[in-house]
Amino acid sequence: MNKDVIFLNMISRDLCIKNPSSDIYYNKPDVLIDTGLDGNLALRLLKETNVESDLKYIVLTHSHYDHIGGAKKLRELTGAEIAIHKNGYQSLKEGDGQKTASSLFGADFDFFEPDISLEDGDEIGGLKVIHTPGHTDDSICLLDREDKKLFTGDTVFSNGRPGRSDLKTGDTNQLIDSLNRIKQLDLEKIYTGHGGPGKPEAIDRALNFLKTSYI
Numbered sequence: 001m002n003k004d005v006i007f008l009n010m011i012s013r014d015l016c017i018k019n020p021s022s023d024i025y026y027n028k029p030d031v032l033i034d035t036g037l038d039g040n041l042a043l044r045l046l047k048e049t050n051v052e053s054d055l056k057y058i059v060l061t062h063s064h065y066d067h068i069g070g071a072k073k074l075r076e077l078t079g080a081e082i083a084i085h086k087n088g089y090q091s092l093k094e095g096d097g098q099k100t101a102s103s104l105f106g107a108d109f110d111f112f113e114p115d116i117s118l119e120d121g122d123e124i125g126g127l128k129v130i131h132t133p134g135h136t137d138d139s140i141c142l143l144d145r146e147d148k149k150l151f152t153g154d155t156v157f158s159n160g161r162p163g164r165s166d167l168k169t170g171d172t173n174q175l176i177d178s179l180n181r182i183k184q185l186d187l188e189k190i191y192t193g194h195g196g197p198g199k200p201e202a203i204d205r206a207l208n209f210l211k212t213s214y215i
């Protein structure tokens with residue numbers, strides 16, 4: 001099985017640069033990780049890379065608008081199932097504009113009910129779900145144990161900075177605990193929510209950043 005990762009919005013980076021869209025990854029054979037803001041654009045990127053017909057799961061790393069904005073449209077267009085941590089499942093179903101930060105973006109967001117509610121330890125599309133609260137209470141990382149890679153969402157970025165913890169359901173102490181947890185994993189590469197792929201050392205740097213910022 002080919003388990004390559006495609007960094008989708010690197011391919012048409014010019015299209016995404018004007019908006020605050022998250023990074024979008026395709027983990028072969030059948031999982032999309034985050035959709036960015038625009039479902040039509042995500043579909044176009046999937047078509048450009050010839051993986052559109054394989055797509056089964058749209059896994060959202062958390063419920064922030066810049067990561068999930070295109071999910072509903074993309075589900076309509078492809079029939080793929082949307083999966084998110086159980087805490088995010090509720091906020092999307094109930095239409096929580098503060099928690100999704102869609103009110104921050106000034107967006108009139110069309111909420112939707114996801115298909116799959118995830119918990120720590122679940123497996124989806126060959127990836128293990130690790131609940132990593134701190135940036136939000138529904139943040140997850142997705143681990144491929146075989147290939148030693150981790151999709152981190154906004155828990156940590158490739159530049160060694162942690163995600164912010166001052167938005168609704170954010171918690172700095174939980175973020176430190178979550179970073180300490182993923183630091184223990186045997187990793188070769190991380191795929192972050194903004195700034196693209198990076199090295200696992202970014203996790204240590206994010207922890208050091210938090211220690212020096214908050215002590």
Ligand SMILES: [Zn+2]
Pocket residue numbers: 022064066067154193194
């Ligand atoms: Zn983000």
Ligand SMILES: [Zn+2]
Pocket residue numbers: 062064135154163
């Ligand atoms: Zn976020």
